[in-house]
Amino acid sequence: MTSAFKLSRRVLLQGSAALGATTLLAGLPFGSAQAKDIAVGFIYVGPRDDFGYNQAHAQGAAALKKLGGFKVLEEENVPETVAVEKTMESMINLDGAALVFPTSFGYYNPHMVKLAKKYDKVRFLHCGGLWSDKDPANAGSYFGYIDEAQYLSGIVAGYTSKTGKLGFIAAKPIPQVLRNINAFTLGARLANPNVTTQVIFTGDWSMPVKEAEATNGLINQGVDVVTCHVDSPKVIAETAEKRGIMVCGYHVDQSKLAPKGYLTGAEWNWEALYPKLAKSAQGGEKIPNLVRGGLKEGVVKTSAYGPLVEEKARKHADDIKAKLTAGSYVIFKGPIKDNKGGTVIAAGTDRGQTDIELEKMNYLVEGVLGAIA
Amino acid sequence: MSGDLLGWWGVPLAVLAGAIRVSTPFLFVSLGECITEKSGRINLGLEGTLVMGAMSGYAVSYLSGSPWLGVLAAGCAGAVFGILHALICSLPRVNDIAVGIALMLFGIGLAFFLGKPFIQPQAPNLPSIPFGWWSENAQVRDALRVNALFIIGVILAPFLLWAFRNTRWGLILRTVGDSADAALALGYAINRVRMFATASGGFLAGVGGSFLSLSYPGSWSEGLSSGQGITAVALVIFARWNPMLCFWASLLFGGAAALGPALQSVGITQGYYLFNAAPYMLTLLIMILTCSRDRTLAGAPGELGVTR
Amino acid sequence: MVVIGGEGALVLGGLAASAIAMTMPSAAPLVVQIAMAVAAMIAGAAWIALAGGLRHWRGVNETISSLLLVYIAIAVFNHLVEGLLRDPASLNKPSTPNIGDANMLGTIPGTDIHWGLAYGIIACVLAYILIYRTTFGFGMRVAGGNVKAARMVGLPVGRLVLVACGLAGASAGLAGMVEVAAVHGKANASLIVGYGYTGILVAFLARHNPLAIIPVAIQLGGIGASGGLLQRRLGLPDATVLVLQGLIFIAILTSEVLYGRLPWLKRRPA
Numbered sequence: 035m036t037s038a039f040k041l042s043r044r045v046l047l048q049g050s051a052a053l054g055a056t057t058l059l060a061g062l063p064f065g066s067a068q069a070k071d072i073a074v075g076f077i078y079v080g081p082r083d084d085f086g087y088n089q090a091h092a093q094g095a096a097a098l099k100k101l102g103g104f105k106v107l108e109e110e111n112v113p114e115t116v117a118v119e120k121t122m123e124s125m126i127n128l129d130g131a132a133l134v135f136p137t138s139f140g141y142y143n144p145h146m147v148k149l150a151k152k153y154d155k156v157r158f159l160h161c162g163g164l165w166s167d168k169d170p171a172n173a174g175s176y177f178g179y180i181d182e183a184q185y186l187s188g189i190v191a192g193y194t195s196k197t198g199k200l201g202f203i204a205a206k207p208i209p210q211v212l213r214n215i216n217a218f219t220l221g222a223r224l225a226n227p228n229v230t231t232q233v234i235f236t237g238d239w240s241m242p243v244k245e246a247e248a249t250n251g252l253i254n255q256g257v258d259v260v261t262c263h264v265d266s267p268k269v270i271a272e273t274a275e276k277r278g279i280m281v282c283g284y285h286v287d288q289s290k291l292a293p294k295g296y297l298t299g300a301e302w303n304w305e306a307l308y309p310k311l312a313k314s315a316q317g318g319e320k321i322p323n324l325v326r327g328g329l330k331e332g333v334v335k336t337s338a339y340g341p342l343v344e345e346k347a348r349k350h351a352d353d354i355k356a357k358l359t360a361g362s363y364v365i366f367k368g369p370i371k372d373n374k375g376g377t378v379i380a381a382g383t384d385r386g387q388t389d390i391e392l393e394k395m396n397y398l399v400e401g402v403l404g405a406i407a
Numbered sequence: 408m409s410g411d412l413l414g415w416w417g418v419p420l421a422v423l424a425g426a427i428r429v430s431t432p433f434l435f436v437s438l439g440e441c442i443t444e445k446s447g448r449i450n451l452g453l454e455g456t457l458v459m460g461a462m463s464g465y466a467v468s469y470l471s472g473s474p475w476l477g478v479l480a481a482g483c484a485g486a487v488f489g490i491l492h493a494l495i496c497s498l499p500r501v502n503d504i505a506v507g508i509a510l511m512l513f514g515i516g517l518a519f520f521l522g523k524p525f526i527q528p529q530a531p532n533l534p535s536i537p538f539g540w541w542s543e544n545a546q547v548r549d550a551l552r553v554n555a556l557f558i559i560g561v562i563l564a565p566f567l568l569w570a571f572r573n574t575r576w577g578l579i580l581r582t583v584g585d586s587a588d589a590a591l592a593l594g595y596a597i598n599r600v601r602m603f604a605t606a607s608g609g610f611l612a613g614v615g616g617s618f619l620s621l622s623y624p625g626s627w628s629e630g631l632s633s634g635q636g637i638t639a640v641a642l643v644i645f646a647r648w649n650p651m652l653c654f655w656a657s658l659l660f661g662g663a664a665a666l667g668p669a670l671q672s673v674g675i676t677q678g679y680y681l682f683n684a685a686p687y688m689l690t691l692l693i694m695i696l697t698c699s700r701d702r703t704l705a706g707a708p709g710e711l712g713v714t715r
Numbered sequence: 716m717v718v719i720g721g722e723g724a725l726v727l728g729g730l731a732a733s734a735i736a737m738t739m740p741s742a743a744p745l746v747v748q749i750a751m752a753v754a755a756m757i758a759g760a761a762w763i764a765l766a767g768g769l770r771h772w773r774g775v776n777e778t779i780s781s782l783l784l785v786y787i788a789i790a791v792f793n794h795l796v797e798g799l800l801r802d803p804a805s806l807n808k809p810s811t812p813n814i815g816d817a818n819m820l821g822t823i824p825g826t827d828i829h830w831g832l833a834y835g836i837i838a839c840v841l842a843y844i845l846i847y848r849t850t851f852g853f854g855m856r857v858a859g860g861n862v863k864a865a866r867m868v869g870l871p872v873g874r875l876v877l878v879a880c881g882l883a884g885a886s887a888g889l890a891g892m893v894e895v896a897a898v899h900g901k902a903n904a905s906l907i908v909g910y911g912y913t914g915i916l917v918a919f920l921a922r923h924n925p926l927a928i929i930p931v932a933i934q935l936g937g938i939g940a941s942g943g944l945l946q947r948r949l950g951l952p953d954a955t956v957l958v959l960q961g962l963i964f965i966a967i968l969t970s971e972v973l974y975g976r977l978p979w980l981k982r983r984p985a
Contacts, residue, residue: 114905234671246624251672269624505919513961519954641779684790687783698774
């Protein structure tokens with residue numbers, strides 16, 4: 035009889051953290067940081083070499099490390115529970131972290147907000163773009179308009195697909211994901227107006243077997259270019275390559291995994307942003323509470339084109355990329371219809387990147403096959 | 408829709424293909440657990456063994472360049488875990504279920520610990536045999552591209568059934584599992600038999616894990632197993648400790664798991680969470696329909712902790 | 716009986732707690748908290764009692780059915796959190812609406828520990844009294860030791876099994892409520908992190924004695940918390956903690972052998 039689920043581990047974590055830390059670590063070497071180096075903590079929700087979301091952040095941390103003058107602390111596989119509060123507290127109290135990057139979306143509320151209130155001398159910068167003026171002033175949130183890069187991937191995919199069928203494997207139908215699906219499809223239809231994108235939602239951020247199964251299912255329906263929005267696109271890229279179709283990457287460069295079929299990809303450019311944010315903290319500048327940017331600000335980038343991308347596609351994509359980088363191009367430009375026939379953005383309405391409406395996206399545009407559950 | 412696409416007909420085909428692809432780890436782990444449980448012990452640690460097998464198989468395949476060596480290494484790693492379980496459980500008053508859960512944690516931990524350097528590199532995968540060469544249709548060809556390990560599993564299931572029933576080894580195993588007293592009276596070394604059974608169970612579970620990393624999906628990552636090992640242990644009870652039924656149960660489970668993505672790829676996107684849970688619902692439903700309160704489970708080894 | 720479905724009861728308990736909080740926006744915090752606890756316990760109890768009932772009426776093995784029910788519970792949970800019960804404002808992390816700051820369980824004054832710990836300790840003590848100090852508990856222990864003997868002396872085994880399952884589920888459900896009311900303030904995917912499985916080990920380590928669960932669970936949490944330092948100070952991978960936990964469990968379970976052999980370790984009648 036196991037009548038004993040009553041005390042869950044994390045519930046007790048709070049009370050016991052100190053106990054565990056002191057008992058277990060009494061014998062460990064406690065090296066102290068160089069006084070001049072400021073300690074910066076990075077917290078990842080998954081393994082830092084996942085060829086995806088967490089690797090992108092870890093590359094940013096690595097860029098900071100290379101810069102010198104910072105002591106970089108990293109912790110991976112930290113769940114979005116009290117565990118992340120404990121990690122942050124421990125980084126602050128034991129390692130003297132002056133700046134913390136909790137990089138997963140779910141770390142923000144209540145965990146990071148709570149700690150930002152408690153440690154008002156420490157800077158907290160969260161990836162997700164959630165900060166509002168009700169939140170503590172020593173906290174901030176940043177995010178990238180990666181749909182710009184997805185749009186470019188879409189253009190390349192639209193030109194390169196022979197069947198006119200693209201596949202998109204997504205974790206959950208949340209606005210960020212829908213925005214990527216829609217941007218990818220709009221880009222593809224710019225190249226070829228008859229293209230469709232079939233969407234499969236796997237239900238969670240990291241489900242390798244289901245993702246492989248979804249990729250196979252799409253290929254069997256005639257899809258010849260896939261892309262995705264899951265935490266680790268590794269399995270999808272490998273499966274696509276194995277089955278001889280093309281793939282557009284996400285989060286980081288996956289061309290190594292699919293040397294033949296890799297077209298291009300939408301990548302984060304945390305390598306550029308993190309050193310910038312850390313230096314601003316080092317210099318004692320005011321914390322940037324809300325940082326957002328796309329290609330123009332260098333927060334996102336695209337992978338180099340693969341061997342299968344023709345000149346025509348490169349030219350068109352490069353052209354649009356130049357316009358996006360200059361800030362003179364609008365992706366969500368009316369009229370845009372959803373895939374049920376209704377108009378979601380009226381003719382004459384331009385929804386530029388900073389438009390808050392885009393962050394509430396709850397539709398799939400015309401050309402996307404699939405529905406939000 | 409172009410000529411060589413099956414559209415809606417793709418769904419049953421995808422379920423079949425998925426059944427073959429997804430079921431293999433379930434098949435190996437459940438066959439392994441079947442041997443272990445026949446000897447009267449339950450090893451819940453096979454989830455850890457599976458993950459350990461996946462990691463060591465991938466690592467050895469990468470380092471040696473031979474995926475089959477990887478499979479062997481995975482099996483051996485699994486066998487070591489099996490022996491560990493058997494050794495600890497042979498001590499008096501040690502609970503096999505608790506040790507299993509502890510070993511599950513240990514196995515997963517050790518695999519993650521040692522597996523860090525192998526997440527990035529790509530290891531050679533196991534070959535598949537194209538049984539669909541006769542078809543013009545790409546989809547049919549893909550569905551019938553059957554992995555060599557699956558075929559080994561297909562042969563292994565009836566062989567085990569035969570061996571349980573018709574060999575001396577099978578008889579000893581069943582005697583030990585059904586009544587330790589009887590086995591003792593007949594002069595069998597109970598602990599040695601159980602050690603052998605748990606070790607071979609671990610070996611098969613390790614091989615099942617290597618399928619995940621070396622065939623489908625075919626790479627090592629920490630999220631690779633989503634509870635396949637522990638589900639397979641449950642499938643053994645579902646299959647009434649019959650290796651052939653383990654085979655059918657694994658196929659059914661794998662097919663049901665492929666249903667969700669297959670339906671979405673033809674455009675049915677409502678309630679995908681519920682479709683994704685289809686294998687579990689189906690298994691539960693069948694259990695409810697086929698069990699009866701008045702009958703104990705036919706074929707249950709008498710010494711098994713969970714059925715008493 | 717071995718039920719490994721605590722995880723399912725936990726997530727559904729958390730869901731029920733936040734769902735009930737949704738329906739009473741203007742009630743007093745204490746009322747809301749009690750309603751949440753009750754709803755969570757009912758949901759958890761019903762879920763595990765389902766496994767017990769299937770065992771009793773249909774002879775379905777409770778170990779498997781409870782395990783399968785975990786996956787089904789998680790699917791139902793996700794389905795509802797992203798559908799019917801979703802807070803439209805929870806854009807990128809689908810969640811139920813916030814239960815409101817006033818309804819949160821606070822921390823014990825002067826410490827960093829939230830009241831969830833008190834809930835847990837009370838539950839442990841109640842379980843101890845129930846199992847070792849009541850006739851009902853005695854009946855449960857007899858039925859757990861030997862079903863045939865229990866039937867022979869006329870114990871209502873079926874009812875005992877159902878009630879025991881219900882209580883087990885209720886406490887797992889309560890854990891879900893605590894996680895919602897003390898930590899997250901809403902139900903979302905962060906609830907699904909495997910506490911249910913750790914709970915089973917805790918139970919075994921505590922040798923099924925509810926009072927022993929308290930120190931065991933605290934120590935376990937401590938090891939988990941120290942994992943970060945192992946990563947940062949020694950450059951060890953995060954999995955070190957898992958390996959360490961596994962080794963400790965194995966060592967403790969193996970030490971079971973010593974009970975009764977060493978004079979200072981007395982074996983407690985099970």
